[in-house]
Amino acid sequence: MKYLSILSLLLLVSCAQPSKVSTALSFGTLSPGLTTITVHIKNLDVRATTPLQIDISVEQKEGSQWTKPESILHPTGFVLKKQEEQILRATFKSRGNQVRATLTVKEQESGRVIHKQSYSNS
Numbered sequence: 001m002k003y004l005s006i007l008s009l010l011l012l013v014s015c016a017q018p019s020k021v022s023t024a025l026s027f028g029t030l031s032p033g034l035t036t037i038t039v040h041i042k043n044l045d046v047r048a049t050t051p052l053q054i055d056i057s058v059e060q061k062e063g064s065q066w067t068k069p070e071s072i073l074h075p076t077g078f079v080l081k082k083q084e085e086q087i088l089r090a091t092f093k094s095r096g097n098q099v100r101a102t103l104t105v106k107e108q109e110s111g112r113v114i115h116k117q118s119y120s121n122s
Contacts, residue, residue, distance in 0.1 A: 018107065018114050019049035021080070025056075025103055027088065027121040035094040035121075037072070037101055040087055043080035051077040051108035056090060061098035077108035098122045 022040055028036040037056060043049050057069040073090040080086060098121065105115040 001114065002012065003054065004099075007099065008111055018112060020044040021105060021115055022051065023051070023115055024104055025101060025117075025119045026120075027099065027101075030091065032091055033095075035092055035099060037090045037092075038087065039089075039103060040074070040085060041080070042085040043106065045084060049080045050110075051079050052114070053077045053106045053108040054088065054102055055104045055106075057100045057104075060095050061100075062095060064101070065116060067095075067106055 018041070022044055023042075024040040025099065026038050028038065030036055039054070039056065039057070041052075041054065052120075054073065054075055055071055056073040057071045059066045059069050070092075072092045073088060078086065100118060101121040102118045104113060104118065107115050
């Protein structure tokens with residue numbers, strides 16, 4: 001009985017580890033006024049991830065001020081298999097030269113933030 005409780009505790013602790021992912025974000029221009037953002041997200045674990053929720057919000061510089069953040073990519077949650085990479089693209093109208101984006105990766109079930117990083121095209 002004692003061994004069963006220790007084994008179940010170890011199993012519970014090992015499952016509670018957050019997923020390990022790497023991300024990369026790049027900006028591109030389709031035409032004047034249209035900007036694309038490409039996100040690469042890769043599972044670094046040897047097991048599948050928990051369901052992940054991705055959000056990309058952008059701010060644009062107009063004059064000397066930044067606009068309020070606007071979510072441009074918010075897909076449904078997905079699971080990455082062992083060492084799998086997912087590529088996501090979003091296109092949006094750009095009003096200024098400078099754009100900064102914030103990429104947030106969360107566990108869908110718990111809402112725990114796994115990765116958050118800001119990027120800029122300048």
